[in-house]
Amino acid sequence: MKTALDPAIKDTPEGIAADAILRSCVHCGFCLPACPTYQLLGDELDSPRGRIYLMKQLLEGRGVSASTQLHLDRCLGCRACESACPSGVQYGRLLEFGRALTEERVGRPAVVAAKRRLLGKIVPHTGRARKLLRAARWLRPAMPGALRSQVPETPPPPGERTLAWPAPRHARRVVIVSGCVQPTLGPGIDPAAARVLDRVGISAVASTGTGCCGAVSQHLSAHADALAQVRRNVDALSRQLEAGAEALVFTASACSAMLADYGRLLAHDALYAERAARVSAAARDVSQLIAAESVALRGVLRESARSQVPRTPQRVAFQAPCTLQHALSLNGVIEPLLLAAGFALTPVTDKQRCCGSAGTYSILQPQLSQQLLRAKVEALAAGDPDVIATANVGCLHHMRSGTSIPVRHWVELLDERLALD
Template identity: 45%
Template sequence: MQTNFSDEALRQPHIREADRVLRSCVHCGFCNATCPTYQLLGDERDGPRGRIYLMKELLESRDDDDQVTHETQTHLDRCLSCRNCETTCPSGVEYHKLLDIGRAEVDRRVGRSAKERALRYGLRKALVEPRRFQALLALGQTFRPLAPTSLKAKIPPRASRAGRTAPTTHNRRMLVLEGCVQPGLSPNTNDAATRVLDRLGIALSSAPAAGCCGAIDYHLNAQEAGRERMRANIDAWWPYIDQGVEAIVQTASGCGAFVKEYGDMLADDPRYADKARHISALAKDLVEILREEDLEALAVHGDARLAFHCPCTLQHAQKLGGAVESVLGRLGFSLTTVRDGHLCCGSAGTYSITQPALATQLRDDRLDALEAGQPEQIVTANIGCQTHLSGAGRTTVRHWIEVVDEALTTAPNNEARTA
């Protein structure tokens, strides 16, 4: 795609990056074929190709150009950032990088209403601090019966823990990113990962000073606040890296996709660039650890019939489509066929809150596909997808490692677990 940026504009790093991404696009339109919002709305401006043209026009225009309006902002807001288009694109367009630039620029140029600013600020403050989130969640769960129907679906019932086993000391050590909302919404997920890896001779522990990965701030256009969280996490993890931990494990694929991009997002920071690249290299989704191990050591004989929802951040961002299904198959679980498995469920971070109508339609369509094979349970790999799909009150939705852990605790030779 031809661009028309001035030499002065190209001296700005974000314009140079946008120019690079735009020039890789051949505007073929293959991306529209797999875009969830284009399929729902049928509007070129709600597909990747149309949004790319909108962002090109935006970035090439002057600050006083009155053609840049809230309408442009609306079409960019409707994007799920699912990155399905990147998987489809034959030219390798890094659409998500252009989208971050475009959203920041349109917000700077046209602003937001007081209501929108309040919602986004509230989401950032409520979600990124685990203790604050858990306190607000407990309050919501207490008064859930009194909440409007639309709000009840957003407040999950209290989650229980299956009983945490103290990690055994092993020569192999890894860190886990606890996450900001997962400890409140699904506290058993990381516990289950700890127990399963313990059986494999791997000690999993957290760095107490590590916090939110930074994705919520970054994608709500508080990008510098997101970078500050990246730097804080790097500082929290570095002493453990010096001590020889093998990997930084994420059980939420959304966090994993973001941490793997620390190196790119802090590339211009002279103090953190090298460390950020190292952190990104160490970042592993849980399935990347398990698929390399001798799974027979788990003594799991899974017999449940499952449908797997592969999160966009796992299959499109991390390119790990099929990895969880392979591990579950090796462990004996029966997996149903799910049509259009590449499509987004509508969770997409805070999307289900900022775009509730579209998110609900996408969720219901995804559940119809997941339930078509009559699974006993639906499993996934991201807390956002898990919570969003569960909100419909249909088939039970869990993290896949919980199902493995449950089979572990009931498997033959269970004494190996406490050896």
């Protein structure tokens, strides 16, 4: 694609990167069938190719309007288009820049702007999010149905084992990075990962001094806030690498993808570039780390199986989050681990399709999000599973609101299987 970028943008680092991305698109349209919003709305401007065209216009200074903003807002940022694209177009990176520029140039109605600001002030902060959730649970009975489904019911108090971290005992040591919403919505997930890692010879400790990975603010195009969160985490995680941790692990695939991107995000920051690159190089999704130890895991599972009474395998429908599939390219890594642990996987159609969670999308685009949720839970339920497993807390929370089938993090299932010996 030929481009003629606005001179004010052309020679900036973002402009140079965006120009290269725009030029790599050959308009073939192979990405269109992979795009969930194009499938739902049937409008070229709600497809990757259409959005690339809108961003080209924007970057060339040929007009940006509320319509541009609408079509970019409707994008999930799922990056299914990247996996489908034969030309390697880095759509997600272009979207990040396109949205930031649109945010600068097109205003938003005061109520919408205030809602976005409020989300940015609450969601990335664990304490504030917890208080809001507590208040929402209290008000839940009085809420209308659609809103009520977004507020999870008060769960039973977690058992002692659920929250227990094994004492460090191995030479190999990793840090599990706590995110922002996961300690509230899934407090048992990180300890479960630590117990599984312990069984394969790796001690895991919880990170200190970290907070939200920055993805929530990034979704809201609040880039200054996102970068402040990224720098705080780079400071804290660099100290933990210096203290001997071999890897920095997230159990939420969206946060893993963000952590892997820190090096790029701070590449032009003289003070942080080197340390951010080191942090990204050490970033792992928990699935990568456990899959790399699959030989040890299979040994532990064999031992466990010998001491257990044989029973009918639990039927699991696995939902691969978009960040796992398209941002981290870890498609197909978790399923063999679940099979090795004796679970039976049920068939799931349209695996690449987003569940509609997508950061703050379920709050800001509720109608599209609900349509995607309905289609996703229908596809997952088709094989009559006992449980739905996922790899991202955002998807977990979102899917729980749309189905009566229990939804769990896959590492919790693995942990429970190991605990039976």
